[in-house]
Amino acid sequence: MELKLEHVTKRYGANTALDDLTITFTPGIYGILGANGAGKSTLMNLITDNVKRDGGSITFDGTDILELGDAFRAQLGYMPQQQGIYEQMTAESFVSYVGRLKGLRGKALRRQVDEALALTNLSDVRHKKTGGFSGGMKQRLLLAQALLGQPRVLLLDEPTAGLDPRERVRIRDYIKALAQDRIVLLATHIVSDIESIAGQVLLIRKGRLLRVDTPQALIDSLPADWKPVMGVKSLEDVYLYFLGD
Template sequence: MELKLENVVKRYGSFTALDGLTVTFDTGICGILGANGAGKSTMMNLITDNIKRDGGSITFEGRDILEMGNEFRAVLGYMPQQQGIYDRMTALSFVTYMGRLKGLKGRLLREQTEQVLRLTNLWDVKHKAVGQFSGGMKQRALLAQALLGDPKVLILDEPTAGLDPRERVRIRNFISELSKDRIVLLATHIVSDIESIADKVILMKRGKLINTATPAELIASLPESWTPVAHYPSLEDVYLCFLGE
């Protein structure tokens, strides 16, 4: 499986959000690191076909995603950064509704709804209105809907933001398990999440790709002059060294 972005350009007026981005995502977790405004969310919105690109191509298995249309969306799971959610729906209703929109029905829908709600620890509060949830619970509800339908491409924008450490580790491990047979794009500011589970990391700055490698390779690439923040150099040092301004 391969999701390929080639020379992708996106401009907002005179501001260039993505400047000829070329990157290939394979099976496994790809962590995306970059400061605010680096172009992470723009890239995700382009992959989910929510915004119009100004140049380049995005292909999945060799086919342009715009030509694939619904075919591509059928294999896509997307968890957005904003916590936009139907406040008055219960968790069960919300996930069921999203399942319907993913084309699931009948027993399969019921089974998958229960599975993702249990997985995200929301099964016990499934009859509670989502609007009454805390930020972390809303985050889990959004993650639950992204997991429906066994997506081949999973795009997670800040999936662990607002979660307590125990939940974060649980979700992180779960994402790690999921990545065995699918492409997972994981954008986050919590560098330790990526360090422990990402197979590959891409560093983005001002709409451009700075570097792409495994976490270990990136840590090894730190210049000798760099003084680590922790006792041992970590991906956080990589972030500060390459992206810190």
Template sequence: MELTIHALSHSYGDKKALTGFTHTFAPGITALLGPNGAGKSTLIHLICDLLPRQTGTIAFDGTDILSMGPAFRQVLGFMPQSQGMYDDMTAWEFLLYMAQLKGLRPRAAREQLRELLQVVNLWDAAHRRVGGFSGGMRQRVMLAQALLGAPKVLLLDEPTAGLDPEERVRLREYIRQLGRDKIVLITTHITGDVESIASEILLLHHGVLLADAPVEEFIRGCGAANLEDAYIRRLHPHA
């Protein structure tokens, strides 16, 4: 199972957001790091087909995702950074609605909802309206919807944002398990959340891929003690 991206570029008018991005993702956890405006969200949105592709290719197991159409959406799970949901729905109602959009049959959807609401520690709040949820609770609802349908490719945009330390640890360990048989791509600015679980690091800056290496190799190559230190040294080598 592979997600292969080749020579992917994207511009907003005269501003280049992504330049010649090439990488092959295999099962495991890849951390996509970079400052604001580095091109992380653009890359994620192109993989999700939320932006029109300008140049380059994206293929899943050798087939371009554009030619796959709905078949690719069946293998893709996406947790956006924005928490767009219907505030008058309960968590159960929202997730059931998302399951229907993903084409899950009612019985299978209910079974998955029971499991996922427990995984994200929201079972006791399943029948409360999401409009009254905290930011962290809404974040966990969005993670649950990304996992509906058991996707093979999982894109998590700042998954631990808004979570308290205990929730972050719990979620981090669950993501570690997901990486055993899924392609998991995480964007985050909290390097500590991925240092222990990611198998490789991709570092974007001004739309260019600056680094592509296993975590330990990246840290060692920067002469750093940890991922946060390595990240800063690689972005600001003369600081």
């Protein structure tokens, strides 16, 4: 399985949100680091076809995703950065609703809703209205809906934003477990969330892909005289050195 972006560019007027980005994703976890406005969400929006690219190509196993259309969308799970949850719906009705949008029906729908709620630890609150959920529960619910249809490509845009450390570790562990045979793109500002689970890390700066490498290789590429913020060099230092201004 291969998701390939070649020379992908997206402009908003005079502002180039993504500039000539080329990368090939194969199964595994890709952490995406970049400051506010660097282009992380734009990258995901281009893969979901929520926004139109101005140049370049995006292919899935050799065919352009625009040509694949629904066939590609069926392979996609997307957890958007902005929370959009109907507060009057119960957890179960929300996840079922998204499942129906994805074309699931009947027994298959019920089975997948059960699985997604179990995996995100929401089975106990499935009949509760989401309006009363904590931030962490809402995040887990958004992750649950992204898992429906057993997507082979998962796009997670800041999945742990606003969560307490325990919830963050929980979500991180789910994501790690999910990554088998899947392409997972994970945009975040919480550098420690990807340090231990991402096979590769993308550094994006002002719409340009600066580096793609393993966390360790990025850490090793820091200058010898770099003073680590926490005593030992970590991905946090990589962020500060390459993306920090």
